[in-house]
Amino acid sequence: MKTLEYDDYRQAPAVREQAVPSIAIDEVLVKVAAAALNPLDIKIHAGYMTDFFPVAFPYIPGTDIAGTIETVGDGVLGWKTGDEIIARLDPSKGGAFAEYAVVPADQLVRAPTSMPLAESAGLVTIGGTAWQILFEEFAVAPGHQILVHGAAGPVGAFTTLLASNAGAEVFATAAGDDEEYVRALGAVQVIDYRDQRFEDHLSDMDLVVDTVGGDVEERSLKVLKRGGTLIATPMPPDEARARHAGVEAKFVFHASNASRLEHVAERAENGIKVRIDRTIPLDEGADAFARQANGDAKGKIIFRM
Ligand SMILES: NC(=O)c1ccc[n+]([C@@H]2O[C@H](COP(=O)([O-])OP(=O)(O)OC[C@H]3O[C@@H](n4cnc5c(N)ncnc54)[C@H](OP(=O)(O)O)[C@@H]3O)[C@@H](O)[C@H]2O)c1
DSSP states (O other): OEEEEBSSTTOOOEEEEOOOOOOOTTEEEEEEEEEEEOHHHHHHHTTTTTTTSOOOSSBOOOOEEEEEEEEEOTTOOSOOTTOEEEEEOOTTTOOOSBSEEEEEGGGOEEOOTTSOHHHHGGGHHHHHHHHIIIIIISOOOTTOEEEEETTTSHHHHHHHHHHHHTTOEEEEEEOGGGHHHHHHTTEEEEEETTTOOGGGTOOOEEEEEESSOTHHHHHHGGGEEEEEEEEESSSOOOHHHHHHTTSEEEEOOOOOOHHHHHHHHHHHHTTOOOOEEEEEOGGGHHHHHHHHHTTOOSSEEEEEO
């Protein structure tokens, strides 16, 4: 099978041929239709995640797949050859950017039927993260006022959509060019981060979701109501500084969880779409890693096998 892989941190990923992997009794072999690239893949490749996700080389990157079950392990119940699935692989093991991937049966989720299978690969990490933020780390409810930073990015967009569908009033920061896109996701106000300061416009937020980091985190403390919550995705926030400001700050650490992904797939059946930057073959892997690392992708980069 064709794979994308590298032998050391920061080495350009290259296409290689490998034997199709074998499966254990509680696993399935999936013929991968598509796999989505995430910022996490870039951070692992750069060697920044060794404390959380140590990897062994050669390493096939990628966690988010959509595909069709090829072979089912002897101990697996409820799944059969030909079933269309989405799944998130363990980042330490990787394996998504390949023609076949091994998936533990307890991580399988039926692919939504309302979107092309390839597009549904783009739901996996962003949908799971947004769900975890809004419904597990926080309990979003109608009437909540929520500010989403980076609302045009994949995680921010999904968070905006899920929060507005849940009845929250969503405010957003994004580049002005993305205003129409972010409003279509349900945001009531979009603040162009390039020439406006969100803290000049907003106050009394119940929740700020920060997918950007840097000084955005500290500035966000000023727009929360007393007792409000900041949830950050790029880096753990400064919890002591937040407490001092009378609010709570926490980091979301997205972990693979099939039941959470089932909720995301259900929402997708109700019309949620994934913004795709480009769909490319594995051969363009090195360029895709560079594009994602440079922050040039507008939406998900999807590898089509
Ligand atoms: N902790 C976890 O479990 C977890 C899970 C998923 C993702 N993450 C992290 O969350 C972050 C976001 O992920 P993503 O996939 O959505 O990333 P992304 O593709 O890099 O999107 C980031 C978005 O933020 C926008 N942006 C940049 N600077 C901004 C600013 N100052 N104010 C407002 N918007 C700004 C960008 O807009 P432009 O296009 O204008 O540059 C882009 O739309 C990444 O760091 C990722 O690693 C963490």
